[in-house]
Amino acid sequence: MTILKIDNLRKIYPSFLLDDISFSISEGKIMGLIGKNGAGKSTTLKGMLNLVKRDGGSVEMFGMDFFKHEEEIKQHLGVVLGGIDFYNHKKLSDITAVTKRFYKNWDEDAYQNYLKVFSLDPNKRVKELSSGMKVKYMLALALSHNARLLILDEPTSGLDPVARDDLLTLFKLLVEKKNITILYSTHIITDLEK
Amino acid sequence: MFNLIYKELRLSAHPNLFIFTLLGILVIVPAYPYEMVFIFGCLGPYITTVYGRETNDIYYTALLPVRKTDIVKAKCLVFVLAQMTQILISIPFAFLRVVVLPAGNPAGIEANVAYYGFGFIIYAVFNMIFLVTFFKTSYKAGKAVLLAIIPASLIMILMEVLVHFPQFKWLDSTRANDLPKQFPILLFGIVF
Numbered sequence: 222m223t224i225l226k227i228d229n230l231r232k233i234y235p236s237f238l239l240d241d242i243s244f245s246i247s248e249g250k251i252m253g254l255i256g257k258n259g260a261g262k263s264t265t266l267k268g269m270l271n272l273v274k275r276d277g278g279s280v281e282m283f284g285m286d287f288f289k290h291e292e293e294i295k296q297h298l299g300v301v302l303g304g305i306d307f308y309n310h311k312k313l314s315d316i317t318a319v320t321k322r323f324y325k326n327w328d329e330d331a332y333q334n335y336l337k338v339f340s341l342d343p344n345k346r347v348k349e350l351s352s353g354m355k356v357k358y359m360l361a362l363a364l365s366h367n368a369r370l371l372i373l374d375e376p377t378s379g380l381d382p383v384a385r386d387d388l389l390t391l392f393k394l395l396v397e398k399k400n401i402t403i404l405y406s407t408h409i410i411t412d413l414e415k
Numbered sequence: 416m417f418n419l420i421y422k423e424l425r426l427s428a429h430p431n432l433f434i435f436t437l438l439g440i441l442v443i444v445p446a447y448p449y450e451m452v453f454i455f456g457c458l459g460p461y462i463t464t465v466y467g468r469e470t471n472d473i474y475y476t477a478l479l480p481v482r483k484t485d486i487v488k489a490k491c492l493v494f495v496l497a498q499m500t501q502i503l504i505s506i507p508f509a510f511l512r513v514v515v516l517p518a519g520n521p522a523g524i525e526a527n528v529a530y531y532g533f534g535f536i537i538y539a540v541f542n543m544i545f546l547v548t549f550f551k552t553s554y555k556a557g558k559a560v561l562l563a564i565i566p567a568s569l570i571m572i573l574m575e576v577l578v579h580f581p582q583f584k585w586l587d588s589t590r591a592n593d594l595p596k597q598f599p600i601l602l603f604g605i606v607f
Contacts, residue, residue: 270477270478271477271483272474272477272478291480291482292480292481292482293480294480295478295479295480296480300478302474305471305474306471307470307471307472307474307475308426308470308471308472308475309470310470311426311470315425315426316426318425319418319421319422319425319426320479322418322421322422323418323479323480323481324480
């Protein structure tokens with residue numbers, strides 16, 4: 222089953238053009254979006270998530286038009302935007318208390334389990350987490366509402382080799398054991414090879 | 416919508432939004448320009464939008480399974496609720512000051528019916544310009560507040576200056592026989 226299908230996605234900036242982006246991903250697969258810094262990886266992801274207004278093209282997720290069924294699709298979607306931290310001064314428990322209200326399939330037991338597996342302390346503030354732990358927290362939120370598709374924008378950028386390997390192993394595990402689909406942008410080719 | 420308002424209050428609102436809401440009590444301060452209450456009521460939303468930009472609030476919210484129009488509605492609703500709560504908090508103190516400070520306010524307008532009418536007009540003008548300008552981009556808060564605070568300040572200055580003219584003495588009064596003259600301002604403010 223095709224989980225994500227992008228056709229002719231287009232975004233025009235005064236000094237930058239993202240033209241004719243098309244690809245698709247099947248369920249339970251991991252796919253890399255690779256390119257140098259400034260190539261338009263983040264713009265592609267933001268354009269398909271309606272975080273920036275696109276100038277053309279279509280986006281289908283779970284067989285539905287993303288722009289017509291945005292609310293419904295986001296119930297099954299987990300997103301980690303690299304380099305963007307939410308609410309640095311807030312405790313993880315505060316962010317979780319708000320986030321879980323929006324998801325019909327929120328699984329509190331699974332969330333508590335992910336906190337233990339990822340060694341996350343809910344009483345810590347976001348600013349007290351390392352870059353790798355921030356990504357893990359975002360993953361814990363996404364996995365606790367049973368996201369079927371994870372869209373990760375440079376989640377391993379800025380991490381040390383150990384933390385990167387740690388995360389890559391986790392992504393592999395999610396795809397193999399939980400049949401989760403991952404779209405993953407990076408400029409680090411070795412990460413993608415793994 | 417309730418979840419979004421809860422999110423605004425728990426994650427997005429800067430602590431100053433709550434503190435400035437409580438500053439409705441300033442109408443009990445002797446010899447104080449009460450326009451400051453409305454300045455604080457305008458600053459609260461501005462500081463919260465800047466805080467939201469710094470905490471990436473808009474990215475977090477845009478990724479939630481909600482309609483974008485509801486995100487904007489919830490934010491606007493929280494700001495207006497803060498301003499209206501501030502006015503509600505100030506009302507008992509406006510009554511109290513008539514008893515404890517019968518000599519009136521030499522610094523400017525009394526906290527009377529006309530004052531609240533001007534308050535509603537100030538908030539309506541500020542919100543209309545600030546919120547419309549800000550939500551065109553969701554990050555250019557400085558330009559939005561500058562465009563909004565200028566007309567809002569002009570109304571505040573007008574309110575504070577008028578009461579010093581003898582022919583507008585009724586505007587600065589808390590006497591029962593002057594109140595009917597002030598009610599149209601309150602009514603206009605509420606409708607506006």
